[in-house]
Amino acid sequence: MTPSIIVRAAPQEYICRTGCWEELEQHLRRRGLRRVLIVHGSRSWSAAAPWLPVLRETEVFYHAYSGECTYEERDRIAGLLTQHGLQAVIGIGGGKITDLTKAAGALLKLPAILLPTLAATCAAWSSLSVMYDEAGRFRSMDVFPYSNALVLVDPRVIAQSPPDLLVAGIGDTLAKWYEADVIIRQLASLPVELELAWYAARKCRDTLLECSEAALSALQAGEMNDALLRIIETNIMVAGLVGGFGEDYGRTAGAHSIHDALTAIPEAHQQLHGHKVAYGVLVQLALEGQWAEITSLLPFYRKLGLPAGLKDMGLGFLGGDDLLRLAERAIVKEASIHRMPGEISAVKVAAAIEQLEKHLADYIHYSITQEAGIS
Numbered sequence: 001m002t003p004s005i006i007v008r009a010a011p012q013e014y015i016c017r018t019g020c021w022e023e024l025e026q027h028l029r030r031r032g033l034r035r036v037l038i039v040h041g042s043r044s045w046s047a048a049a050p051w052l053p054v055l056r057e058t059e060v061f062y063h064a065y066s067g068e069c070t071y072e073e074r075d076r077i078a079g080l081l082t083q084h085g086l087q088a089v090i091g092i093g094g095g096k097i098t099d100l101t102k103a104a105g106a107l108l109k110l111p112a113i114l115l116p117t118l119a120a121t122c123a124a125w126s127s128l129s130v131m132y133d134e135a136g137r138f139r140s141m142d143v144f145p146y147s148n149a150l151v152l153v154d155p156r157v158i159a160q161s162p163p164d165l166l167v168a169g170i171g172d173t174l175a176k177w178y179e180a181d182v183i184i185r186q187l188a189s190l191p192v193e194l195e196l197a198w199y200a201a202r203k204c205r206d207t208l209l210e211c212s213e214a215a216l217s218a219l220q221a222g223e224m225n226d227a228l229l230r231i232i233e234t235n236i237m238v239a240g241l242v243g244g245f246g247e248d249y250g251r252t253a254g255a256h257s258i259h260d261a262l263t264a265i266p267e268a269h270q271q272l273h274g275h276k277v278a279y280g281v282l283v284q285l286a287l288e289g290q291w292a293e294i295t296s297l298l299p300f301y302r303k304l305g306l307p308a309g310l311k312d313m314g315l316g317f318l319g320g321d322d323l324l325r326l327a328e329r330a331i332v333k334e335a336s337i338h339r340m341p342g343e344i345s346a347v348k349v350a351a352a353i354e355q356l357e358k359h360l361a362d363y364i365h366y367s368i369t370q371e372a373g374i375s
Contacts (some may be wrong), residue, residue: 011148024152025053028058031088035084038061067096069131088149089113091113098121105146113150113152116153117157118161120168120235120273121274122235127144166235167304177201179256181202183253186341194245211230211234215228255280258276264329267317268315271314286352286359295363298363320350
């Protein structure tokens, strides 16, 4: 059977170029947009302010979001758009601001214009929003029948972002390959859309493994180089193409289900989205019995500071019963982990987490002995 796919490949327009934010008003003018709402945060707004142009011909309203991507916050934004008769919503910030902007725009059928300040997810590219409750627990992923109207990526802005946020983006984007691959490789025949999604997913992995260290070195030095530019566009654009062409076959599988389950643990909230997803990649691979692949990834995780085990996330206190509850949350009926082959049970997921912990301990012990020259 041919998979049923709706291609949502890209925004209507995407520009990645130094200084492209300065052209914002020109883009608004040619779209006939004179009255807009800008949604922003606090830290991201401070980072963005030096690069934002003065909008002389546009009436601008502003809204500082609450700090969480919830339906209640989406409705507040939609209320402002309706109250003031605004024509578009502009999101300036990270992934949650971006998702709120898209959700409010989709609700009112208004154009969403996005100026990302981070390369921590593909949110600026994708036509979907991940929604949470006020406590930061995952609620749903909403897919929209509207592409983002315009995405302006100024590499100078992202080059000023904290390194740990870029690392989180690398972790989230790495999952594109492992989650798409475990789903797509099950199919006997691939439509062209899925061939493109599979290729983009592999391109994500290969670019990350090749360029991440050099990109982070440049970011830490406050410089721009080819590696950093490639990582920025990989995290935003290439990662977005995976789900854009592959839809449910290219979005999420086991890694994101583990992330979603972790959001129910308050102590895990200190971990960024991409950190939890990166850990989820290893749990997914453990479920598949891909121990050699896990071992090959561990040096990369260690160099970048991605969490490979529970202790790395401050969750070393979780015991057997805790892990079973975590696993039960990961395998709820609607969870994407069920896109993996075979029957996935809570017992299997909890066992995979425990086996990963043992594998990680063995790897660390072996590494220490090798470094000490002990045979």
